Amino acid sequence: SxxxxxxxxxxxxxxxxxxxxxxxxxxxxxxxxxxxxxxxxxxxxxxxxxxxxxxxxxxxxxxxxxxxxxxxxxxxxxxxxxxxxxxxxxxxxxxxxxxxxxxxxxxxxxxxxxxxxxxxxxxxxxxxxxxxxxxxxxxxxxxxxxxxxxxxxxxxxxEDPGLASLYDAAGLTMMWSVLNAWLHGTAMLRTAGVDAASFAPFAQQIAVGVAGWLPGYAEQVDGGSFPAEVSALETDARAMSHLLDESEALGVSTELPRLFKALADRAVAAGHGSEQYPVLIEEFGRPTP
Ligand code: NDP
Missing domain, CATH: 3.40.50.720 (NAD(P)-binding Rossmann-like Domain)
Structure with missing residues (x-):
């Protein structure tokens, strides 16, 4: 009624x-x-x-x-x-x-x-x-x-009345992260004359692929154990250096690659280089140094 x-x-x-x-x-x-x-x-x-x-x-x-x-x-x-x-x-x-x-x-x-x-x-x-x-x-x-x-x-x-706002914020960080990464990739490709529309389907495929990793990675985060099943963080960190160098050479913004690398470098320095990417939860879970 x-x-x-x-x-x-x-x-x-x-x-x-x-x-x-x-x-x-x-x-x-x-x-x-x-x-x-x-x-x-x-x-x-x-x-x-x-x-x-x-x-x-x-x-x-x-x-x-x-x-x-x-x-x-x-x-x-x-x-x-x-x-x-x-x-x-x-x-x-x-x-x-x-x-x-x-x-x-x-x-x-x-x-x-x-x-x-x-x-x-x-x-x-x-x-x-x-x-x-x-x-x-x-x-x-x-x-x-x-x-x-x-x-x-x-x-x-x-029951916790704060959860709606927290999920809202967590959703926003997902949204802006995906959009910023897409725009950074688009800016790189535009230096070679590739337009945004050409990159978009490829970018979408990557985003969907990565989204598929989340449930398995969540098990690692919840279990507090990060065995390198597909790749080690130090391998990712090396690729981040290439991304940073490429961005610099192309004359596009280097802010995102710098951020990625700063987080990964800290985790590697703390001895997590041979573990898998989600070990970065430890960096995200504390205040920025
Ligand atoms: P508006 O600015 O259009 O409306 C604000 C409303 O708040 C008006 O009705 C205004 O009254 C009232 N108001 C403000 N201060 C007082 C006060 N001291 N006493 C009484 N009434 C007051 O904002 P929106 O409607 O767009 O947004 C409202 C909420 O919804 C915000 O918290 C926003 O973040 C959220 N929201 C909005 C979205 C959107 O796309 N618009 C999306 C998701 C969330 P008056 O008309 O008299 O000024």
């Missing part, structure tokens, strides 16, 4: 969330600091609440989508905002520490709190392509997952 859902924060993302909930047939109450941003939603059947407190009171579930965590705390901390008995799903971006702190803060005030991270842009909201990560009490997620499914692919990660 349709739920009553409130959406607080009607920026680009909040409006997309509220529209998707309306399309799925839910009763939607909205509130925004600048009320005019609710006009199109009201025309589509949403109810505009006169205050954030009113919006919270009328809902089974309240979705928050504001600029940052500070905005969330200042809004929900106002007089007249009663969190007792409400379930909050905070889709505002922030750090894992903020998520844990806001969870404790909201729970002390009587709310159930799920944190979330949206791995999509507003036009994808309401489609399966919009992956939305959630963490916090499993019972709260299970109770509301039929409603949350209207927003995209609702994924539950665990």
């Amino acid at each position: 349709p739920a009553t859902v409130s959406v607080l924060g009607l920026g680009l993302m909040g409006r997309a969330l509220a529209h998707a909930l309306l399309r799925a047939g839910h009763r939607v109450t909205v509130w925004n600091r600048t009320p005019s941003k609710a006009d199109a939603l009201v025309a589509d059947g949403a109810l505009l609440a006169p205050s954030a407190g009113d919006a919270l009171r009328s809902a089974d579930l309240t979705i928050l989508c504001l600029t940052d965590d500070e905005a969330v705390r200042s809004l929900l901390g106002q007089d007249g905002v009663d969190l007792r008995g409400t379930t909050l799903v905070n889709l505002t971006s922030g750090s894992s520490a903020q998520a844990r702190e806001t969870a404790r803060w909201a729970e002390r005030r009587g709310a159930r709190y799920l944190d979330g991270a949206i791995m999509a842009v507003p036009p994808a909201i309401g489609t399966a392509d919009a992956v939305i990560l959630h963490s916090g009490p499993r019972t709260a997620f299970e109770e509301h997952s039929p409603t949350l499914a209207a927003l995209g692919t609702a994924t539950y990660l665990g």
